[in-house]
Amino acid sequence: MTTQVHATAQDGGHAAAKAGSHQVLTFTLGDETYGVDILRVQEIRGWSPVTRIPQAPAHVLGVLNLRGSIVPIVDLRMRFNLELAEYTPLTVIIVLSVESPLGRRDFGVVVDGVSDVMDVAVEDVKPAPELGAHVSTEFIEGLAAVSGRMVMLLDIDRLIGADVTEMQALPATG
Numbered sequence: 372m373t374t375q376v377h378a379t380a381q382d383g384g385h386a387a388a389k390a391g392s393h394q395v396l397t398f399t400l401g402d403e404t405y406g407v408d409i410l411r412v413q414e415i416r417g418w419s420p421v422t423r424i425p426q427a428p429a430h431v432l433g434v435l436n437l438r439g440s441i442v443p444i445v446d447l448r449m450r451f452n453l454e455l456a457e458y459t460p461l462t463v464i465i466v467l468s469v470e471s472p473l474g475r476r477d478f479g480v481v482v483d484g485v486s487d488v489m490d491v492a493v494e495d496v497k498p499a500p501e502l503g504a505h506v507s508t509e510f511i512e513g514l515a516a517v518s519g520r521m522v523m524l525l526d527i528d529r530l531i532g533a534d535v536t537e538m539q540a541l542p543a544t545g
Contacts, residue, residue: 391492391493391494392490392492392493393408393409393490393491393493394408394409394410394488394489394490394491395408395409395488395489395491395522395524396408396409396412396465396485396487396488397485397486397487397488397489397517397522398465398482398483398484398485398486399483399484399486400447400448400451400453400482400483401448401453401454401483403523404486404521404522404523405447405482405523405524405525406489406491406515406522406523406524406525407465407467407524407525407527408527409488411467411468411469411527412465412466412467413466413467413468413477414437414465414466415463415464415465415466415485416463416464416466416479417460417462417463417464418458418459418460418462418463418464418481419435419464421434421435421444422434422435422436424443429449430445430446430447430449430450431443431444431445432444432445432481435464435479437466437477437479442466442477442478442479443478443479444464444479444480444481445478445479445480445481445531446480446481447481447482448481448483450530456483458481461483461484462481462482462484463481463482463484464479464481464482465479465480465482465485466478466479467479467480467527467531469527469528469532470528470532471528471531471532472532478531480531489517489518489522491515491517491524492515495515495516495517496512496513496524497513497514497515498513498514499511499513499514499523509526509529510525510526510529510530511523511524511525511526512524512525512526
């Protein structure tokens with residue numbers, strides 16, 4: 372299963388932004404629902420094994436060759452220190468465009484399943500709660516109640532951008 376996100380979805384996102392809302396792709400990790408800006412989504416694909424990279428952080432599973440591009444794959448369950456789950460036919464990889472100090476790069480994130488695309492009104496987004504020095508919420512753009520459920524909106528640049536920098540700092544092998 373591979374789904375490409377085309378310009379038509381991106382055009383719809385611009386129209387929604389003018390109306391005081393934006394579109395997010397929602398996905399699940401366990402019982403929780405998360406969302407990312409639909410304009411960052413490049414592709415949604417079924418789970419496939421990755422090539423491991425020595426000395427990479429534990430949550431960076433490895434890389435995939437996607438049409439000639441080498442794309443790092445991050446397990447969001449591991450990144451969030453959640454209970455590990457088995458990869459099933461419902462497990463998917465969402466390929467996202469991430470901006471970091473080193474420039475734009477595609478990254479894949481492994482999630483339990485994709486839910487849907489939702490319009491989130493800007494006024495419905497509440498700031499992430501302050502949970503003290505030991506709990507980082509800097510990668511949460513906000514929380515929104517949508518269709519009776521709480522959706523955590525992720526700042527994918529802050530969440531994955533640190534991994535880009537960290538991977539650049541890995542010692543060369545060979």
